[in-house]
Amino acid sequence: MDCKEIQANLSAYMDRELAPAAEESIRLHLGVCEQCAADHEKLLSAWQALDAWEDITPPDRIRRKILETARPQRKATSLRAVLSVAAALFLVFGVTVYYIGHEGRSMQDLAKNQPPVQTATVGDISEDEIIANLLILLEDDFFEDLDELVMIDDLPFAEEPSKSTKEPDRSSLDLIVT
Amino acid sequence: MTDSREETDISLMGLIKKGDAKAFELLVARHQRAVYNLAQRFLNDSDEAEDLAQDVFIRIHKAAATYTPDAKFTTWLYTIVKNLCFNVLRSRRQTVIVSVDDESMPELPAKNEDPVERITRQQVREKVIHAVGKLPENMRLVVILSKYHGLSYDEIAGIMGCSVNAIKLRVHRAKAILAEELSDLRDETVGN
Numbered sequence: 151m152d153c154k155e156i157q158a159n160l161s162a163y164m165d166r167e168l169a170p171a172a173e174e175s176i177r178l179h180l181g182v183c184e185q186c187a188a189d190h191e192k193l194l195s196a197w198q199a200l201d202a203w204e205d206i207t208p209p210d211r212i213r214r215k216i217l218e219t220a221r222p223q224r225k226a227t228s229l230r231a232v233l234s235v236a237a238a239l240f241l242v243f244g245v246t247v248y249y250i251g252h253e254g255r256s257m258q259d260l261a262k263n264q265p266p267v268q269t270a271t272v273g274d275i276s277e278d279e280i281i282a283n284l285l286i287l288l289e290d291d292f293f294e295d296l297d298e299l300v301m302i303d304d305l306p307f308a309e310e311p312s313k314s315t316k317e318p319d320r321s322s323l324d325l326i327v328t
Numbered sequence: 329m330t331d332s333r334e335e336t337d338i339s340l341m342g343l344i345k346k347g348d349a350k351a352f353e354l355l356v357a358r359h360q361r362a363v364y365n366l367a368q369r370f371l372n373d374s375d376e377a378e379d380l381a382q383d384v385f386i387r388i389h390k391a392a393a394t395y396t397p398d399a400k401f402t403t404w405l406y407t408i409v410k411n412l413c414f415n416v417l418r419s420r421r422q423t424v425i426v427s428v429d430d431e432s433m434p435e436l437p438a439k440n441e442d443p444v445e446r447i448t449r450q451q452v453r454e455k456v457i458h459a460v461g462k463l464p465e466n467m468r469l470v471v472i473l474s475k476y477h478g479l480s481y482d483e484i485a486g487i488m489g490c491s492v493n494a495i496k497l498r499v500h501r502a503k504a505i506l507a508e509e510l511s512d513l514r515d516e517t518v519g520n
Binding site: 162195208215217219 | 368
């Protein structure tokens with residue numbers, strides 16, 4: 151190696167970054183070349199002067215703050231997981247409600263398209279008759295025997311003597327039972 | 329770093345991944361000094377170094393879940409420090425704050441130290457800080473990693489994301505600049 155090559159490798163030589171053969175070659179050269187030896191000494195001296203910039207012991211509050219901050223991070227992670235599950239459940243609930251609503255509307259639309267259902271007509275039964283029959287319906291032993299059913303069926307006519315001779319109108323009973 | 333230390337760091341990361349708080353505490357204890365001093369020397373600001381050190385470990389804690397030991401743990405760690413350091417420099421440029429020399433003090437001197445020696449040491453320290461501070465950012469970081477953290481050119485290349493030859497050249501140039509900047513120290517020493 152000539153002086154130029156030596157100069158270029160002095161730093162690496164100082165840092166023990168060279169292969170053993172190159173290191174030995176430079177070591178031998180520095181022993182015989184005053185200029186390269188002086189340059190080496192200059193670099194070495196500056197490098198060693200850097201030792202004056204000593205390490206600082208970090209304040210303990212750094213460690214405390216790191217550990218304090220890391221703890222809520224774990225809690226936040228747990229909270230995020232809970233919120234994710236809640237969001238998923240809410241989404242499922244929302245989709246379910248939507249489909250039920252959609253299905254309900256479909257059923258309503260279907261019902262609208264259906265021909266009107268024939269319902270029993272009340273005819274000329276008065277409001278009082280209906281109320282009277284409903285009150286009887288509330289009794290617990292209403293269906294205990296057939297006689298009572300017949301009696302109920304005849305009830306409107308029993309209360310109206312003028313109509314008692316007529317055939318009982320079955321439509322009133324149908325109305326109540328159905 | 330020895331292999332056993334590297335293995336320990338990787339094991340700790342595995343435990344942190346499983347939510348082991350003690351392992352995280354141990355990892356912080358093992359590396360906070362290096363992280364803090366690297367940031368403090370590079371940024372020459374104790375407050376920023378303190379914030380950065382916290383940020384580094386919080387990021388490590390967050391990243392533990394996805395950490396895979398592809399590279400040496402310290403290479404990964406110092407890469408995080410480097411990136412955050414450059415982020416700080418970028419934000420400094422954006423906020424256009426005039427940098428003030430850091431007032432942080434070194435370790436307390438030994439009680440039996442000669443006062444004259446202490447003053448001299450303090451002066452040398454200030455000159456060194458000034459000289460290192462004058463280096464271009466990339467060169468400064470390489471010097472700090474090499475000189476104060478004892479990293480090999482190969483490791484530094486991994487952290488800086490460049491070739492070993494580029495690091496070799498950068499270290500060489502930095503040493504030449506420092507030799508010029510600190511030449512008066514040498515002269516004083518020779519004069520004494």
